[in-house]
Amino acid sequence: MKNLIFVLLTFLSLSVFAGHKQVGAVNMISNRNIDSKTDYVLLKTGTDISNDFIRKNKASTLDQAINNTVAEVPGGEFMKNVKIYMDGDIFIVNGDVWGIATEANFEGFKIGDKIFIKNSLLKSVKEKFTPGVIIGFKDRKSCLVKTNAGAVKEVNYADISKGEN
Numbered sequence: 001m002k003n004l005i006f007v008l009l010t011f012l013s014l015s016v017f018a019g020h021k022q023v024g025a026v027n028m029i030s031n032r033n034i035d036s037k038t039d040y041v042l043l044k045t046g047t048d049i050s051n052d053f054i055r056k057n058k059a060s061t062l063d064q065a066i067n068n069t070v071a072e073v074p075g076g077e078f079m080k081n082v083k084i085y086m087d088g089d090i091f092i093v094n095g096d097v098w099g100i101a102t103e104a105n106f107e108g109f110k111i112g113d114k115i116f117i118k119n120s121l122l123k124s125v126k127e128k129f130t131p132g133v134i135i136g137f138k139d140r141k142s143c144l145v146k147t148n149a150g151a152v153k154e155v156n157y158a159d160i161s162k163g164e165n
Contacts, residue, residue, distance in 0.1 A: 020049060020085045020092065029093070030078035031066050038100065044073045046081060046095045056139075058090045065091035074137040075099040107157040109134055109143060115160045117145060117153070131163070 034040075056072065059065040062084065070076040082095035109115070116129035136144040138154060145155045 020054075020087050022083055023086050024084040026082045026084070028078060028080050029066055029082045029095070031063055031070075032077055034078055040077060040098045040100060042096055043076055043099050044097045046083070049085065049092060049094055053094070054087070054092055057094075058087070058092055060090065062091050062093070065093040069093045069095070070097055070099075071140055073097040073099065107140075109157065109160070109162070111136065113162060115145060116163045117147070117155055118159045129161075129163075132160075 057065060057068040059068055065084075066079065070079060076097040077099040079093070079095040079097055082093060085092040085094070111134055113134045115132055115134060117132055119128055119130055130147055130149075132145040132147040132153075134143050135146045135152065138144060142154050142156050143160075144152055145160065146152050
């Protein structure tokens, strides 16, 4: 019985890794027009494909898989050193994301923007909104904000608004 369980566990672990089949590798890929006069910089290197990466970036079309991966990086424009995987009928794209670091903005916000955080998120504050400044981007859902009190918070874009403080 122990041997049967060992064989089943081995088979299951191998089937998890066998699901992602590399179907291509390209030097550069993009769904956007690239300006040859712009000085693009490396914003994020490709990472190993984890379950979290697959969950965020999988798509039913190659175009959407490229967009999902590039959109994960604020200021991302295109990818280099790209590997294309398929898992059944799902596409996954992984590689180095290049773009414009100085003009990086996400969801209409950029680093240094003065914003207000809805205070339903900050239980200790009695005012309706707390002022702060965006100090970094985490992903396509949230950013890092430093409040005027000096605290650094991870906040969803839906819970902040631009303003002068």
